[in-house]
Amino acid sequence: MIETPGFLLTVASFFLVIGPLIFVHELGHYFAGRAFGVKADAFSIGFGREVVGWTDKRGTRWKIGWMPLGGYVKFAGDMSPASTPDPAWQALPPAEKARTFQAKPLWQRFIIVAAGPATNFAFAILVFAAFFASYGEPRTPNVVASVVAGSAAEKAGILPGDRVTMIARQGVDRFEDIAPIVRIRPGEPLRMDVYRGARQIHLTVVPDREKQEDRFGNRFEIGRLGVGSPAPIIQPLPAGQVLGAAVKHTRDIVVAMVSTLGQIITGRRSVAELGGPLQIAKFSGQTVTLGWLPFVEFMAMISINLGFINLLPIPLLDGGHLFFYALEGVRRRPLNPVVQEWAFRSGLALLLAFMLFVTFNDLASLGLWAGLAGLIG
Structure with a gap:
């Protein structure tokens, strides 16, 4: 007999997975920026119109957007998707300008951007470490x-x-x-x-x-x-081996992801296996019915996925920013802002096309297209 969780449980499970993981990711950016003295203007979970929010004593607006499929930290001086400063940035007083993202050295900007995916990996490592410490390996x-x-x-x-x-x-x-x-x-x-x-x-x-x-x-x-x-x-693992075992387990999962992606790119595996938010929601609901341990492990797996995907060198993703920073480090000067702007527009188009594709796959996995074919037939 096939078991299926209800719609409300599936939706609740999805938000229980994706919300904390987005928060963890953006928290990585936030704390790295704060460590280097960068002021955060806004910290948002979700996009679009603010549903609820508050401003802390540092002037950061913490808020939740109506579309909870992402999030962002907006640093002072970081005014566009390409992370290029607004012209008004040039007119800022020196003390205020020093607290902006663009005023920081290249290596600090690199760390701030890399901290998001790194925190996703760190979350998974801590989950696996807790499992190994509690149950052994x-x-x-x-x-x-x-x-x-x-x-x-x-x-x-x-x-x-x-x-x-x-x-x-x-x-x-x-x-x-x-x-x-x-x-x-x-x-x-x-x-x-x-x-x-x-x-x-x-x-x-x-x-x-x-x-x-x-x-x-x-x-x-x-x-x-x-x-x-x-x-x-x-x-049972000695305390000194727990973290190493968790790191190795996380590394093995990343290696498997890279191998699977390579198989899809080379045609050895079907692109129909690529899934998106609907697929994550589906598996979130199914996994939560198995108990809290499988559910937490599932969260760790999704966290690794988020970290890995965000490191891909695609403009608009963290990996795209890091790629441009690497080029800037080699060239000893930033890329032309016009080139960056067009690259990020192309990246946006690519991501939108990819989201449409995986949503099509998700709907197929839910049986929508087969059902419509049956109605038409």
Whole structure:
């Protein structure tokens, strides 16, 4: 039986995920700017007309916009999407100008912009660190206990007792490292290094394509080797290892995101898998029904996604600003404001087109187009 959360629960769960993560992201920008003495004129969660807000003693207007699908920190002197100062900036008194974003050295502006995505990653790392500190970390030996007859593993020549050390050029230290690497590469030839006793063997394995459906009716395809695990081991971690384990786990997730994006760009994975806000809302509602631990883990995953996407070198995103700052550092002077303005207009057009595309995908995943086709037919 397919389980579906109600509409109100889905909407509430979505805002419970996206609101705090946007706040965390913008808080990174805010505190980095504050550390360098930059005045923040406004801190907004959401866009459009202000629904509620207040002004603090530093003169920052904290507010919530009616469209809660984003947010921003507006620093003094930062007057356009390209972060170029308003002409009135030139007329400011020296003391006031010194507190503006554009008056700061390049390296400080770079840190202020990078702090948003960095805080998203830091949030996920803290969540995973809390999990590892509370429950330990799976550390099952990276040894194949069994091989399924007729599976990709058997066809590749993998035998019980083989110790897997590398797949797809990624190191394997424990059995739990295998599935995340393989599941996103169905049907893709992968180099696999194993030790059979003291002898290292290089194999090529092509993971089987396995179609699955979860309790909510979501269908997806994963790669499957067909190897069995030894008895699972959950190892309590000393306090000194918790943070390192959380950082490694976050890094592995980012590597998987990069690999998946590369597969979409090269056509090895369908662009239909790209999702947007509606997809996040759908999975938010589904995950919250599983309990608060899966929901918090889901938030950590979305936080990593937000950090990763914002670092892409697309104008209007943080990564676009950082790219221009890097060029400025190499050239020893900023790009022409006209060039920046056109770049950010192009970036806006690209982002709007992308949002329309992923919304189309989201509606397809919700069955809208199939339903309309059925009505027309």
